[in-house]
Amino acid sequence: MRGLLHIFLILFPFLVTSQKSQLIQHVTIVDGTGRKEFKGSVRIAGNQIVGIGKLKPYKNEKVIQGIGLTLAPGFIDSHSHHLNDVLEHPDAISTANQGVTTVVVGQDGESVPLITLISQMNKTPVAVNIASYTGQSSLREQVMGSNNLLRAATQAEIDRMKVLLKKDMENGSLGLSTGLEYESAFYSTRDEVLQLAKVAKESNGRYISHIRSEDITMSDALDEIIDIGRKVKLPVQISHIKLAKKGDWGKAQQIIELLEKARKEGIDITADVYPYNFWNSTPRVLFPKRDYTNLESSKFATQELFEPSESYLVKFAANKNYEGKTLSEIAKSRNETEPVALMKLIELSADFRKNNPTYSGTVEAIMGKSMQDEDVCKFIQWKHANICSDGNAGAHPRGYGSFTKILGKYVREEKALTLEEAIYKMTGLTAQHLGIKDRGTIASGMKADLVLFNPKTVKDNASIRDSHALSDGIEMVWVNGELIFKGKKSTGRRSGTLIKRINE
Ligand SMILES: [Zn+2]
Structure with missing residues (x-):
């Protein structure tokens, strides 16, 4: 499909110009695939990228000069709690200021039904894209009642949850999310989770989990998610992977080896991680x-x-x-x-x-x-880990600064990642981990979610004392071809869309 479109665009570029194209010229392109950066220009028309390479402006075409700046796919936050903030502040400064163009919500087992989300977004257009998982705890609350969760569900209750989950999957949910460490899900059995994961799998969905323990029984918790991946044969992702017990500090490499072993067995297990040594x-x-x-x-x-x-x-x-x-x-x-x-x-x-x-x-x-910087860094570097914020517009600085912290601290200052690796972990790899096919890389036919930034100055400024301080160096952000953020300010455009799971 994308190939055909590409040929069409080469043959009939003039058709595109009638769609008011824009050319982002003379930039360094980091395309989100992990390959080496290169110089060039990118043309967008409508909500798509329609050209990449050595491009000359058409007559009367809008041109954005990007000399000295780097253009990357818009960042995708695979584990976000920004939903309420974005609905209340549709300019989405909390995410746009760090270059994030898509937030994936419905995390840690808590979600609103997709049908509600769709009507909320229709009522309140927002500046960034939203995708959502279906939360197990929310299913439990609907079926068992919010004051009755400190026990295992009966089979009849599980059956009712399956029906709700199936419905949500049909409405576009990416899959099942769990927050098994929280009381609302902690007392659910492994079998309950497994049965629900099977429903997600039947709709080609995925499983993402705040695992049952990040400290004293972490090995059981890892065993559980690996087991779900093995038995249900769907992609499984560990949310915000961390070692939160002092006695386990320094063991990130061991955990990575365990996950690699599962991958060798054929289990599609991945993780996301945020760049801070404290949680919220x-x-x-x-x-x-x-x-x-x-x-x-x-x-x-x-x-x-x-x-x-x-x-x-x-x-x-x-x-x-x-x-x-x-x-x-x-x-x-x-x-x-x-x-x-x-x-x-x-x-x-x-x-x-x-x-x-x-x-x-x-x-x-x-x-x-609770965490040690060395472990955080090791997890960030793991080949199968993508970057997330786990944030909202609250007190933790991760809600405003996660992605720019990666670019400033981990890429420029500490050289723990190359710029290409870091961008890949925020875009192309993340899209793969979510099953999103038309975002995450810069190529003709992809949706025009883009971030133009200065690699020499980009950095996070959010801190414990000032958790909403805006990042430096994020110059412009486009969502679906529209400029939503420029010079640390919203442009007022609200071009975000709901991204639904592709059923293929
Ligand atoms: Zn969590």
Whole structure:
């Protein structure tokens, strides 16, 4: 199909010019396939790329001069929580400022039905593309009730979830997502997940998972996702791969070897990763056994699972004074040890929930410093890992800076990746991991999602202190052929579309 279009465009370029084409001229092109950068120009018309190479402007054609700048496919964020932000702020500055043109939502087991998403996007056009998985926890909530999730589902309930999932797949979902570490899914059995993954597979979908443990039982959790890939024979992806237990630090290479072994066996297992050594979640994940009142478990958490003096409470509805403080500071102010304070915070939040049953915001969130930079870097470098943000427009800087941090820190400063490798991990490889065929590379016939940036200056500025600071060096961003972002500002165009799974 793409080949035919390509021939058509070579034979009848004048037909394209009538579609008001634009030429991005004299740029360095990093095309998203991983191949070496080269100089040239790129022509876009309508929502497509229609030419690439040594191109001269047509008469009266709009020309964008890109001397000294690099043109890449728009970045694809394979694990994003930006949906609410993008719907509330359709200019999508949080993603566009880092060069992201597609966000993939419905992560960690939580999604809105595709049919709802479609009507939301019809009502509110947005500047970036959105694709979504179907979340297992959301299926559980619909079928079992949101207050009844701390148990395994019955077979009858699983059967009802399968029907809902099938419907969502038909509406364009990319596949099944799970957040097995969270209470809403933690008590589901492996068999439940397996049965649902089979439904995703029947529609040529995929499986993406925040695995059941990123710390004390991580090897079981890895075994589970590998087993699903083996038995269901669908592509499986580990969300935001990390080693979040101090005792496991330095073992990234071992994990990669385990995953490579599974790949040799024929299992299509991949991962995404974000470039930070701290996460953002509920403090309850620090109790892998869900025993929130066990002092020994809390001691273990403060010693092994996070660094209390570098971990900030970013949301705490029960006492706003604690927001922005580290757990160590809070413990000190309460005259408690860190383990006691950690348990107390969870208790205070539980009380808050009980007393405010209609409260719909986030009750508590902590940025937990749990990882080691060397492991983060190893995972970023893994051949089968693509870049994600795991972010939203919240307190964690990853929501505004993940992709530009890769280009500034990991490419230019540390040379941990070549520019071509990094772009591939943000575009072409990611599209493969999602089953998106018409985005992720610069070639004739591909959709015109593009980012023009300065490789010498590009960098993230978002930090814990200022998590919404915009990146430097992202000059222009196009989505479906329309310029949505220029000079750190929205252009007001809202050309994002819903990307549906291709059923082939
Ligand atoms: Zn997650």
